[in-house]
Amino acid sequence: MxxxxxxxxxxxxxxxxSLAQYETTGNPAPPTKIDLPLLKQYTQLGIRPAGTCSDSVFVRRVHLDLTGSIPTADQARDFIDDRSKDKRAKLIDELLASDGFSHYCTTLWCDRLRVKSEFPINLWPNAVQAYHRWILGSIRENKPYDQFVREILTSNGSNFRVPQVNFFRAVQNSDPETIARAAALTFMGTRLDSWPKDRQQDLAVFFSDLAFKKTSEWKEEIVYADLFSQRENRRGTTLTLPDGKTVEVPLDHDARKVFADWLTHESNPWFARNAVNRIWHQLFGSGIIQEPDDIRPDNPPANQEMLALLEKELNVSGNDLRHIYRLILNSATYQRSSIPATNTPMAEQLFAHYPLHRIxxxxxxxxxxxxxxxxxxxxxxxxxxxxxxxxxxxxxxxxxxxxxxxxxxxxxxxxxxxxxxxxxxxxxxxxxxxxxxxxxxxxxxxxxxxxxxxxxxxxxxxxxxxxxxxxxxxxxxxxxxxxxxxxxxxxxxxxxxxxxxxxxxxxxxxxxxxx
Structure with missing residues (x-):
């Protein structure tokens, strides 16, 4: 040895x-609207971006990022030998439609949603399998992202038969405060620990009607909005949303639906930003805002204009996450070589070259x-x-x-x-x-x-x-x-x-x- x-x-x-092994000797990837804000920033800061990655680098990178697997020898060979000008765009579309993409994204979502049967989450195996199938099915059908989130946050029923209710069970304490922290982290990309205590409590009230009830079936639990016995937890009908606005929620109305309406609305300052930032993090190993679940005013994005453009694209597309993947993957920024042309920490933070990160x-x-x-x-x-x-x-x-x-x-x-x-x-x-x-x-x-x-x-x-x-x-x-x-x-x-x-x-x- x-x-x-x-x-x-x-x-x-x-x-x-040699450099030639990692960078293309042909035409560089043309800039897209995703690239323009970054190119403007490079000019202002005197940063020279890296060249376009070679075909062998690209085929490996995009397979890893979209399917969580390296390409086979035949897949790599066929792509390298292909002389068509649009082969990268075709491969992106092929992988986005693949079952490998659905499975890999499901795994990443299961990480965020804490899909785990044993301590300290304790969902139980039957519930885990049902939850996993529901997430996988949602991704396979390209369910609009706002619908996916709404179905989770407003769900009621059995943890075995309505799998998305497991979101409320997949926390270490099923109290309103803990559930609010999970909702903010997962769907707003923010950590409530950084919020003032009164704002944390305001958000928790939207989940104060939740109740849990065992059944005669082993480990089955019903999650539902108890709009009667839980009324004392509501403390009135005027609730305060995370943006500071107040809303009237009658005591006989599920407050989670009001929160879901606010959260998934295109004017929401967190929802689209969190979604596109997490996709960017998946593809680059670093978010436009880093960490991807630490969005706050004193943690600015690498490029605000580009982030706002991606947020708008998600809203215009009808919350089509694959549309965001496609935009980013076809950009010159994603297709850059990992060999720095400007070897400074700032160049890497601004994605002037593809950041190296372990698989x-x-x-x-x-x-x-x-x-x-x-x-x-x-x-x-x-x-x-x-x-x-x-x-x-x-x-x-x-x-x-x-x-x-x-x-x-x-x-x-x-x-x-x-x-x-x-x-x-x-x-x-x-x-x-x-x-x-x-x-x-x-x-x-x-x-x-x-x-x-x-x-x-x-x-x-x-x-x-x-x-x-x-x-x-x-x-x-x-x-x-x-x-x-x-x-x-x-x-x-x-x-x-x-x-x-x-x-x-x-x-x-x-x-x-x-x-």
Missing amino acids: VKTLSLIAAGIGFASL DAETLIDSLCHITGTTEQYWSMIPEPFSFIPVEQGSVTLADGSITSPFLEKFGRPPRDTGLATERNNEITAAQQLHLLNSGHIREKLNRIGLQLPRRNTPVANTDELYLSILSRHPTQAELLALSDYTLMAEAEGRDLATDIAWALINSPEFLFKH
């Missing part, structure tokens, strides 16, 4: 590549399993959530935050306890690096890679297949030369060349990072 390190030292991977834990293990043709084992604290999981189940499609693995824990998958974006930790640690370098878990997977990859006619063709499968690109001539020298040594020692190359590639920053 020590000798295999010479593969990295000899020049395999991200740090050694998610679920994506990383699913990619390793896909490359090697292996599966992953999961566990949970109690057996119920673990029942009926297919052997080939991928981590991205796991419904329940209680089902996990040592790998997912080590690589920062969010526990889904609070819904905060900071629960997901994509920082590289020494323990992670050692696991990828030396663990039996990874070694067992890599030992099977020769059985997974199709055998080509020549060693160079086999190496090309490995590179396309793992890095979504062809090897450079310098890399092929380094590998030809290593091949002689590997054959003399009886080593498996495919395993050694794969080991070197998966430990490279080029594999571990979105770039």
Whole structure:
């Protein structure tokens, strides 16, 4: 294994590549209306934006960002070889319509909505599965975002039969104050802890009619607006909205509906901003406002004009989230190289180049399993959530935050306890690096890679297949030369060349990072 390190030292991977490997030599991506506010800002600040990323970088990046998976070797090869001018736009449309997109976005929504059967959320497995199916179905049908949120906030019924009521149960204390904090965090992108106490209490009143009732069915619970016995919690009929305006809500009317009307209205200062900022965060690893759930007056956006433009686009489109994805993905800003043209912190904060960030834990293990043709084992604290999981189940499609693995824990998958974006930790640690370098878990997977990859006619063709499968690109001539020298040594020692190359590639920053 020590000798295999010479593969990295000899020049395999991200740090050694020429600029041409990461930037296109053809026509740069033309600026769109999304880009213009940023370009104006660059001119004012003397920032030169990076060039357009290469096709191999783009196909990998957009697959990771939209489906949580790397492209197959065939997908990467076909895209790189395609000579049509609109192939990037076509791929974006194809991925937005894919089931992979629906599943990956469902996972991200389950993180925010705290979809977890066990402590401290305690939704219970039946409710988790129902909730997950409802979220997945909503994303598949491209349900308008305002309708999606309204259906959650105004829901009544069984946690098994009306799955969206689990929003009110997926908090550690089902009191009005805690539910208000969850609603503000999830749908307004703001943390109530930063609000004055009286404003926090004003918002909590909109949820003061909520009641919970057990049934004879095991773990079933009815969530409903108790408009009679809960009246003392309302403290009158004049309620104050988060923007300071007052509204009359009769005691026999569900105050949640009034809040939902206000929240989803196009004039609301938080709703569209939160939605588009979270999409930007998904695609860049950083929000226009960062953190994406910490929107407040003293945390300004990187570019206010661009943020306002995206908010308007969401409203004009009828709350079509895919429309926002499409706008951003087709922009020159998204398609920039990760190689800085102006190497300053300000340039990165303003997205003058694509920000490097590590791929998610679920994506990383699913990619390793896909490359090697292996599966992953999961566990949970109690057996119920673990029942009926297919052997080939991928981590991205796991419904329940209680089902996990040592790998997912080590690589920062969010526990889904609070819904905060900071629960997901994509920082590289020494323990992670050692696991990828030396663990039996990874070694067992890599030992099977020769059985997974199709055998080509020549060693160079086999190496090309490995590179396309793992890095979504062809090897450079310098890399092929380094590998030809290593091949002689590997054959003399009886080593498996495919395993050694794969080991070197998966430990490279080029594999571990979105770039």
